[in-house]
Amino acid sequence: MAQDVEILNELYKVILSRRGTDPDKSYTAKLFSRGRGKIAQKFGEESVETIVAALSEGRDELAAESADMLYHLLVLWADCGLEPGKVWAELERRLGTSGIDEKKSRAKKS
């Protein structure tokens, strides 16, 4: 599991290293230069393609679309200054808490 997350941490570092570099030589740099709206839009498109793959394509296509989606999500995090570790910590905090119980506890608070 830690190894799986490590690839996302590594990819995030590569993404950060592309900030301010030549958009003609790096797709990531091109995305940064086009701004957060465009990055968010690309993430949305890749999310939809992942949904389509899950509903009507095979596992290979689903894996490929999921990889596209995760890459674009990491670029979005980088543009927002969100370190992946913050998300991993939130997921870790939730481990062992049932989503059903968590929703009930939210309902009681409001």
Ligand SMILES: N=c1c2ncn([C@@H]3O[C@H](COP(=O)(O)OP(=O)(O)OP(=O)(O)O)[C@@H](O)[C@H]3O)c2ncn1[C@@H]1O[C@H](COP(=O)(O)O)[C@@H](O)[C@H]1O
């Ligand atoms: N994981 C990815 C990755 N996944 C998808 N993509 C690119 O995402 C693009 C998606 O294509 P689209 O046609 O949807 O997007 P588009 O060409 O911007 O088209 P528009 O919608 O903007 O018109 C393709 O160019 C893919 O190559 C990625 N580009 C880079 N990475 C990683 O980022 C690293 C650094 O890449 P560079 O920044 O290009 O050096 C790479 O080594 C990879 O590890």
